[in-house]
Amino acid sequence: MTSHVDPRFGSTLRQLRRESGLSLRALGQLTHRGKSHLHELETATKAPTVETAEHLDRALNADGALVRLVSAPVDHQAEADDLLQRVAASDVSAETLTRIEQGVDDLASLYPVTAPVDLLPMVRRHLAYVTRLLDGRVTLAQQRRLVVAGGWLAVLRATVHIDLQQPGAAAAHLAAASGLASHAEHPEIQGWCLETRAWEVLTFGDYRGALELSQQAQQVAPVGSSAHIQATAQEARAWARMGVVRETRQALDRVERLTANLPVPERAEHHYRYDPAKAEAYAATTLAWAGDPGAEHVARSVLAHLDPLGDGGTRPRRAASARLDLGLALAAAGRPDEASAYAAEAVASGRVVPSNWWRAREVLRRVEQTGAPEAAELRDVYEQFGPTRTGE
The missing domain is CATH 1.20.58 (Methane Monooxygenase Hydroxylase; Chain G, domain 1)
Known part of the structure; x- marks a missing residue:
């Protein structure tokens, strides 16, 4: 039996710790738990037990706020x-x-x-x-x-x-x-299988493979379906990583045409139902990867829509990605101080999944190449909250 954990547990723990003025190391000393264990709890790569939640509540004087986010074993x-x-x-x-x-x-x-x-x-x-x-x-x-x-x-x-x-x-x-x-x-599921594989190989740096898989997905998926649109957006990202600007723009134009009259689905957060807002978020990523000067404007627009209050919004994972996109665009524009700030917010949010840490590393590398003093601060944040590889 395992406990069900509210997805807000990690962000709540992080907020309570910061309000108490404690570092991960200091909280670890108070609770007799390792810094890495606490980091995994804050970034949701490990689920807490009810006992751990109770212990943290006492250490942070949280009046049961954490244990209420962990239900009894199921x-x-x-x-x-x-x-x-x-x-x-x-x-x-x-x-x-x-x-x-x-x-x-x-x-x-x-x-x-x-x-x-x-x-x-x-x-x-x-x-x-x-x-x-x-x-x-x-x-x-x-x-x-x-x-x-x-x-x-x-x-x-x-x-x-x-x-x-x-x-x-x-x-x-x-x-x-x-x-x-x-x-x-069922051709749409077949299309999603190919598109999902395209995304995976792109994260490994196999951009040509990602391009071919995304094009195969477009051929298999019903025209105009969510899988077909997503695969077209994935093709644009593959071209962007390859540095081919003309084809990148053409693929983005096709996505724009496909989504121009697309209604907002009943459940816009559904991963397999393409919503118009996703097209803008993908455009921000693609333009940032392509080094297009328009990336900054699009990324700012996406972030303002996703996270108007700066608290992660209703789609915190997408908001974290938008911050990385904006950081990359700002680094390319010669503003490493702003780039570092946005990337640090994304990294510390706990919403960057392991498969996306390479994007954070890319912003860090770009900022470090400028020699800006903010690079050291971003490096510290990255090392504090950086990825813990999950085993097979």
């Missing part, structure tokens, strides 16, 4: 069994299928605001439901709905593994998702 096996007991041995009810499909949408909507380490067990649990139901007696129509749900969950799970820098697990679940999509004849 018996996931009992939950799974309870769900399956509702299903007759010879039939999967329409209510059960609808509940599973709603669960898929809920998880995809949690993706932008939930730490990968917290989201992963939830996705695993839902995949277990689907797998066990598929082992039972189902009609062909029921089987297809289950296979489609399993395909979406498998590609989401692969994405979370990529965020956690677990390439072996990511590859296995991308292959599973692709197989399920093929079985269900």
Whole structure:
């Protein structure tokens, strides 16, 4: 059994610690816990126990603020069994299928605001439901709905593994998702599999591979679908990393045309439903990578929209990425002091997932190349909050 942790736990702990004027090292001495352990709690790469939350509450005089963000242990096996007991041995009810499909949408909507380490067990649990139901007696129509749900969950799970820098697990679940999509004849899931792989290889520096995969995704996904738009945006980013400005601009123009009349989806935070605001955020990243002078203006606009109060906003992960984009654009514009400030905010936010730390390193490298005194401060923040690699 594991405890469910509110995604706000890390940011709340960090805020309480700072309000108390304590460094990670000082809080560690008070609580007899290592600095690295506290850092993992603040950045949500490790989930706290109820006991740890109570201990931190006492040390920070938080009056139970932290322990209220950690629920009692959840018996996931009992939950799974309870769900399956509702299903007759010879039939999967329409209510059960609808509940599973709603669960898929809920998880995809949690993706932008939930730490990968917290989201992963939830996705695993839902995949277990689907797998066990598929082992039972189902009609062909029921089987297809289950296979489609399993395909979406498998590609989401692969994405979370990529965020956690677990390439072996990511590859296995991308292959599973692709197989399920093929079985269900579902081209959009197939497109997302290719686009997700394109993003992964781009983070490894294989820009040509990312370009080819994103173009394949556009050929597979239905024209105008979210997967097709995302793959087009991914193509633009691959061209930008390769330094090919003309093709970068052409791909961005195609994204703009595809999203010009796109309505805001009912759940704009849904990872697999493209919303118009995402197009601007991707343009900011792409222009910053391409060294385009327009990157600063676009990145500032994105950040103002995502985080008007400076508290992370409703999409804190995207806001952190926007700060990195703005930092990179400012470094290219010869303003390393501002670049350092925005990058430091992103790094200290705890919202940069492991697969995105290379973007923070890139801003740090650009600032250090200028010889600006702010580089040392950014280096200190990076080393304090920098990544802890998660094992396979």
